[in-house]
Amino acid sequence: MSGEVTERSATSTVRSPVVSSFGTVSKVWLGHLGVLLVAGLGAWAYQLQQGLVVTGMRNVFSWGLYIMLFVMFVGLSAGGLIISSAPKFFHSDRYEGFARLGVLVSLACIIVAGLLILPDIGRPERLYQFFTSPDFRSPMVWDFGIVVLYGVLNVWYLWLLTRRDLAARGSRLAFGAEDTQAGRERDRTLLFWTAAVALPTAVMLHSVTGWIFATQVGRGDWFSPLVAPVFIAKALVSGLGLLLVVSILADRYTGFDADRDELTSLGKMLGIFLAFHVVYLLAAERLPHAWADHFGFWAITSEFLIGDSIYFWLWTGVGGAVPLVLLATPQLRKRLSVIFVAGVLAVFGTLFEGIRLVFTGYESVNIDAAPGISLGGEYAGVTTDIWATTGVYTPTVIELVVTAGIVAVGALIVTVGLRYVPLQRQTEQERYAADSGGGGCD
Amino acid sequence: MTNYGLVIDQERCIGCHSCAMSCKQENNVPMGQAWNRVLTVGGDHIDTPEGSYPEDGDDGTLEMSYQPTACQHCENAPCVKVCPVNATYKREDGIVEIDYDKCIGCRYCMAACPYNARVFNWDEPQHRPEEGTGDVEERPQGVVEKCTFCSHRVEEGLDPACVVNCPADARIFGDLDDDGSTVSKYVAEYDTNRLLDEKGTDPKTYYIQGEMSPGRPWKGKELESELDEQPTPEEADDPDSEESMRRATADAVWGDD
Numbered sequence: 056m057s058g059e060v061t062e063r064s065a066t067s068t069v070r071s072p073v074v075s076s077f078g079t080v081s082k083v084w085l086g087h088l089g090v091l092l093v094a095g096l097g098a099w100a101y102q103l104q105q106g107l108v109v110t111g112m113r114n115v116f117s118w119g120l121y122i123m124l125f126v127m128f129v130g131l132s133a134g135g136l137i138i139s140s141a142p143k144f145f146h147s148d149r150y151e152g153f154a155r156l157g158v159l160v161s162l163a164c165i166i167v168a169g170l171l172i173l174p175d176i177g178r179p180e181r182l183y184q185f186f187t188s189p190d191f192r193s194p195m196v197w198d199f200g201i202v203v204l205y206g207v208l209n210v211w212y213l214w215l216l217t218r219r220d221l222a223a224r225g226s227r228l229a230f231g232a233e234d235t236q237a238g239r240e241r242d243r244t245l246l247f248w249t250a251a252v253a254l255p256t257a258v259m260l261h262s263v264t265g266w267i268f269a270t271q272v273g274r275g276d277w278f279s280p281l282v283a284p285v286f287i288a289k290a291l292v293s294g295l296g297l298l299l300v301v302s303i304l305a306d307r308y309t310g311f312d313a314d315r316d317e318l319t320s321l322g323k324m325l326g327i328f329l330a331f332h333v334v335y336l337l338a339a340e341r342l343p344h345a346w347a348d349h350f351g352f353w354a355i356t357s358e359f360l361i362g363d364s365i366y367f368w369l370w371t372g373v374g375g376a377v378p379l380v381l382l383a384t385p386q387l388r389k390r391l392s393v394i395f396v397a398g399v400l401a402v403f404g405t406l407f408e409g410i411r412l413v414f415t416g417y418e419s420v421n422i423d424a425a426p427g428i429s430l431g432g433e434y435a436g437v438t439t440d441i442w443a444t445t446g447v448y449t450p451t452v453i454e455l456v457v458t459a460g461i462v463a464v465g466a467l468i469v470t471v472g473l474r475y476v477p478l479q480r481q482t483e484q485e486r487y488a489a490d491s492g493g494g495g496c497d
Numbered sequence: 498m499t500n501y502g503l504v505i506d507q508e509r510c511i512g513c514h515s516c517a518m519s520c521k522q523e524n525n526v527p528m529g530q531a532w533n534r535v536l537t538v539g540g541d542h543i544d545t546p547e548g549s550y551p552e553d554g555d556d557g558t559l560e561m562s563y564q565p566t567a568c569q570h571c572e573n574a575p576c577v578k579v580c581p582v583n584a585t586y587k588r589e590d591g592i593v594e595i596d597y598d599k600c601i602g603c604r605y606c607m608a609a610c611p612y613n614a615r616v617f618n619w620d621e622p623q624h625r626p627e628e629g630t631g632d633v634e635e636r637p638q639g640v641v642e643k644c645t646f647c648s649h650r651v652e653e654g655l656d657p658a659c660v661v662n663c664p665a666d667a668r669i670f671g672d673l674d675d676d677g678s679t680v681s682k683y684v685a686e687y688d689t690n691r692l693l694d695e696k697g698t699d700p701k702t703y704y705i706q707g708e709m710s711p712g713r714p715w716k717g718k719e720l721e722s723e724l725d726e727q728p729t730p731e732e733a734d735d736p737d738s739e740e741s742m743r744r745a746t747a748d749a750v751w752g753d754d
Contacts, residue, residue: 177602273611
């Protein structure tokens with residue numbers, strides 16, 4: 056391995072962006088994203104003017120799509136950073152080819168997550184209060200801090216990974232960094248330390264986001280110490296799933312070259328994460344309640360095994376069992392199409408896990424005597440009066456358009472990154488095979 | 498230290514919604530919103546009992562009571578702890594209040610409140626009449642609002658509107674830190690419970706169930722601590738006092754309590 060390092064330094068393989076220029080297809084794609092972005096801004100402006108009454112949220116069900124997707128995108132932002140920093144922390148070159156693309160996707164996702172909070176806020180012009188009058192008891196303040204830190208860390212990480220290549224290409228994005236052998240050596244040390252900071256930051260990000268819910272005594276199943284570990288598992292599943300999906304798409308449509316063996320290896324890892332998340336943690340969460348609430352063996356077993364809502368089945372079935380079977384079957388999991396489908400389904404599943412989490416908090420209320428709770432606005436759903444004893448929620452078109460606009464920002468970041476950030480993996484093969492044992496030489 | 502609390506005697510409550518209406522009027526609460534609501538503990542609908550009618554010689558099992566519900570002004574208030582910008586805070590006198598100029602409208606407090614006591618202004622608040630009612634300034638679109646124990650009245654030495662306007666004397670407001678106050682005495686004397694006590698929020702609204710209290714021997718609309726003379730049970734028994742007359746009428750209607 057040390058020989059390889061020398062060789063690479065000598066030849067100094069400079070990486071380049073995987074999209075050399077925006078062709079017609081790219082421009083059409085960018086145009087679509089631009090339209091979504093403009094539509095989203097328009098919808099947000101309309102919502103600001105009319106108030107959140109144009110959403111499906113009301114007094115009982117007071118958080119909706121924005122928060123559900125915030126939770127999802129925080130989870131999605133995990134994949135790239137963990138896949139790139141975990142090997143670096145252990146001085147391994149494994150999955151090196153995915154590191155840059157991964158961090159780019161992480162960055163896009165955490166930006167989308169942060170932006171999703173904006174339309175959920177009733178008076179966004181007062182957000183400066185986070186700085187002038189913070190209450191450090193609030194998990195939302197913790198989360199605000201960690202999301203910002205995580206975003207900054209991603210920017211720094213992506214720049215550190217690519218600045219020598221940017222310098223070699225004469226890009227202004229190098230910000231004065233020079234492409235020297237000593238510089239590249241120093242960056243390897245810096246990358247190790249960045250990884251050492253990034254890993255605990257990622258763990259904190261997902262835990263704190265979980266604690267926003269897990270600290271609340273008034274919202275049913277939210278109040279569970281398992282929520283933070285579940286958020287970690289969810290982040291591993293959805294983050295890795297998204298990274299696989301984006302890598303395969305980039306491999307297909309751009310100059311990005313995803314190593315097949317590493318894709319298969321990451322696919323297996325996704326299977327392990329899925330098993331831990333959807334099988335183990337879910338069982339660990341449900342068994343004690345099922346056991347305590349029922350007397351007979353079959354009553355306990357059926358309560359334990361049977362789900363509660365459509366969201367549960369979309370998550371555990373379509374987004375859990377199916378990709379798990381795909382990735383567990385040796386004949387299937389080597390196929391690129393299977394890895395792609397499994398990644399898509401894993402992301403799809405965690406979307407519905409987040410939706411289900413919010414629903415379990417708001418669907419039923421603790422004090423549900425008639426007439427109930429005033430909804431605070433003309434409700435557009437099935438009920439007509441101002442009172443409700445249960446929470447009902449369907450996102451409105453406005454919410455969907457605003458959300459699509461924000462997700463388009465993420466897609467724009469990735470697309471522009473593919474064009475300007477040197478993501479091209481190096482052509483040397485089998486380097487990952489040397490990671491065990493030879494780690495110290497880096 | 499002052500620590501305000503409320504006692505609601507569910508045995509006295511007649512379900513007339515005067516507290517809810519006077520709250521809405523006094524606090525200028527927008528259309529479609531309620532800070533204070535009277536829930537029916539019984540059947541599936543308002544004013545319906547649970548159980549069965551006495552038919553075919555059976556004894557009926559009909560059962561119904563009323564539970565007026567607003568902000569419980571918890572000692573360990575989750576809404577205060579979650580507010581990221583200190584807009585919801587606990588005052589020195591124990592009242593949980595919102596600074597409407599600070600509230601960013603994130604609604605984390607609504608997620609935190611186990612009682613669903615908080616409402617959010619989803620659109621531009623509407624009032625009837627349009628200029629509003631009562632003595633409290635209207636709150637803008639995009640902020641959360643809720644019961645304040647009528648802190649604007651309490652500061653003037655007056656009981657909250659819902660307390661003064663309860664025709665059944667079912668609501669008693671006072672200082673829980675003062676052992677001599679009626680609220681403290683009732684909490685000590687009667688069988689009281691607090692809503693969702695098991696959640697550990699330590700609410701300062703107590704509900705009397707079982708034995709009916711005599712209400713508060715009223716002297717006026719002032720807070721007990723603002724009165725020149727403290728009301729005493731003896732006074733209430735003075736046959737010439739207005740209070741006693743009222744009580745006697747109540748006894749005639751409700752039977753001996």
